[in-house]
Amino acid sequence: MPTVNAVPSNPPQNDLRQQATHTQAKINVAAAQKLIQNEQYNESFLLLRDALQDPDSIDDVRTMALIHFPDLYMKMALLEDVELAARTYASEDVSPDRLPADLDYRMGNQIWGKPKARRWMRTWQAMIQVAVMMGDYGRAIALTTEILRINPSDNMGMRYTFGSILLLSGRIEDALSFSLAWINAKNGTPLRGGCAFERPTGAPLSQDVLTFHRVKCPWVVASEHFLTAALAAFRLWGDCGLARQCLSMGAHTCPIVMRRILGGSAKPHGPWIGPSDAGPEAARDYLWLAQDFWTTPNVLAWATSDKEVKDMLLQRCSREGCHNRETSIFGFKHCGNCHNKIYCGHECQKADWPLHKPSCRFVYRRYRGLEKKRVVPMNKLVSRVEDALIDCPHNIEFRLRSIYTSSDEDSD
Known part of the structure; x- marks a missing residue:
C-alpha cells in the first residue's frame, strides 16, 4: 500500500491570534519605554494598558508602572489595570473570590505554587507600596490582609512592613497583635498570617520565646516585629516589661536600625530600590515607615534611657588587639x-x-x-528578578546585585 505524505496542518487560529497579540504587546512595551525616556507619560500609559492584552506583559507593565511613572495617581491607575489583567489570568488556576476564609499553611503554599496566582499577588504588592506613598493606609492594609489570608506563610515577606503600616493608620493594638503573632509563632505560621488581630494583653514574652529568637533561631523573625511591638506596647502601656523586652530584642537582632535612630540619622525619603548586600540598606524601608514614631520626644527619651540597649549599640574598634569602644553612637x-x-x-x-x-x-x-x-533591558530584568523572588523574596536586594555584577566579580 503506497504511503501518503502527511500534509502539515495549519496552526490553529487561536495560536496565531495569541502570537500576534504577544508580538504587538512587545512592540507597545518597547515604544512605551522610549516615550518614558522623553517624559511622555500619558502616551506611554495608553500603550502599556494595551499591552496588558498579552499575559506575558503583565510583569513588564507592573514594574514600569512602579519604577518609571513619577505621578502616584498615574502609578495606581496603571497598576489597577494590571491587577485586573492579572486577576483574570490567575482565575485559570485559582478563583480568588471563592477561597475559604481561613487557609492553612498547606493550602496557602499550593496557591503560591501556581505561577499565575503568584503574578497576581505581586501586583497587589506593588499597589500596596504605592498606596503607602499616597498615604492611603486603609487600602494598603486591606490588600496586605488579603494577601496574608490567601498565603498565610507569607512567601512575599509582607509581614516585615505591615506592622509599621498599621501604626501609621493608628491601629496600635492591631500592630501589637500582628507582631506578637509572628514572634510567638517562632518558626510556624500564625492564623491568617497574623491578621486575626486578637486583643493583646500586655503580658511579657515567655523565656522560651526569648531564648528561641536570641539563641536558637535569631534569623526567623526580623527585628521589625520586635521594634513594632516595642513601639505599640509603649504607646499603650508606657514603660512596661513587654515594651522593654521587645526593645532589647530589636536592638539585638538588627542594631543598625537603633543606631540610626538614636544617632540622629536623617529619615529616608523613600523605600530602598537599589541593590544591597543586606547591609545598612536593609534598615531603610523600616526607617522610612517608622522613624517618625521613634523621634517623638517621649519615645526617644525612653529608648535612650535603656542602658542595656545603648551597650548593644556602641561598637568596638575593628583592629585586632584594640579595645577602644565608642562613647557615643557613630563616634x-x-x-x-x-x-x-x-x-x-x-x-x-x-x-x-x-x-x-x-x-x-x-x-x-x-x-x-x-x-x-549597563542597565539590563526591562524585559530581561523583570524575568530575572521574578525568578529571584520565587524562592527567597526577603533576599531580593542581594539577588538583584548578583544579576548586575555576576560577570564582574572576577574582573580586576
Missing part, C-alpha cells in the same frame, strides 16, 4: 571604601589595612562593577 568612623569596618582612629585603620585589604577590595570591585554595568 568612630567606618572604612570609606567598604563601610564594613570601624576604627577609633587613623593609626588603627592603617595598621589593620594589610588584613582588611582583601575583603575591602572585593567589596569595592563589586560596587565598581555595578557602576560600570
Whole structure:
C-alpha cells in the first residue's frame, strides 16, 4: 500500500491570534519605554494598558508602572489595570473570590505554587507600596490582609512592613497583635498570617520565646516585629516589661536600625530600590515607615534611657588587639571604601589595612562593577528578578546585585 505524505496542518487560529497579540504587546512595551525616556507619560500609559492584552506583559507593565511613572495617581491607575489583567489570568488556576476564609499553611503554599496566582499577588504588592506613598493606609492594609489570608506563610515577606503600616493608620493594638503573632509563632505560621488581630494583653514574652529568637533561631523573625511591638506596647502601656523586652530584642537582632535612630540619622525619603548586600540598606524601608514614631520626644527619651540597649549599640574598634569602644553612637568612623569596618582612629585603620585589604577590595570591585554595568533591558530584568523572588523574596536586594555584577566579580 503506497504511503501518503502527511500534509502539515495549519496552526490553529487561536495560536496565531495569541502570537500576534504577544508580538504587538512587545512592540507597545518597547515604544512605551522610549516615550518614558522623553517624559511622555500619558502616551506611554495608553500603550502599556494595551499591552496588558498579552499575559506575558503583565510583569513588564507592573514594574514600569512602579519604577518609571513619577505621578502616584498615574502609578495606581496603571497598576489597577494590571491587577485586573492579572486577576483574570490567575482565575485559570485559582478563583480568588471563592477561597475559604481561613487557609492553612498547606493550602496557602499550593496557591503560591501556581505561577499565575503568584503574578497576581505581586501586583497587589506593588499597589500596596504605592498606596503607602499616597498615604492611603486603609487600602494598603486591606490588600496586605488579603494577601496574608490567601498565603498565610507569607512567601512575599509582607509581614516585615505591615506592622509599621498599621501604626501609621493608628491601629496600635492591631500592630501589637500582628507582631506578637509572628514572634510567638517562632518558626510556624500564625492564623491568617497574623491578621486575626486578637486583643493583646500586655503580658511579657515567655523565656522560651526569648531564648528561641536570641539563641536558637535569631534569623526567623526580623527585628521589625520586635521594634513594632516595642513601639505599640509603649504607646499603650508606657514603660512596661513587654515594651522593654521587645526593645532589647530589636536592638539585638538588627542594631543598625537603633543606631540610626538614636544617632540622629536623617529619615529616608523613600523605600530602598537599589541593590544591597543586606547591609545598612536593609534598615531603610523600616526607617522610612517608622522613624517618625521613634523621634517623638517621649519615645526617644525612653529608648535612650535603656542602658542595656545603648551597650548593644556602641561598637568596638575593628583592629585586632584594640579595645577602644565608642562613647557615643557613630563616634568612630567606618572604612570609606567598604563601610564594613570601624576604627577609633587613623593609626588603627592603617595598621589593620594589610588584613582588611582583601575583603575591602572585593567589596569595592563589586560596587565598581555595578557602576560600570549597563542597565539590563526591562524585559530581561523583570524575568530575572521574578525568578529571584520565587524562592527567597526577603533576599531580593542581594539577588538583584548578583544579576548586575555576576560577570564582574572576577574582573580586576
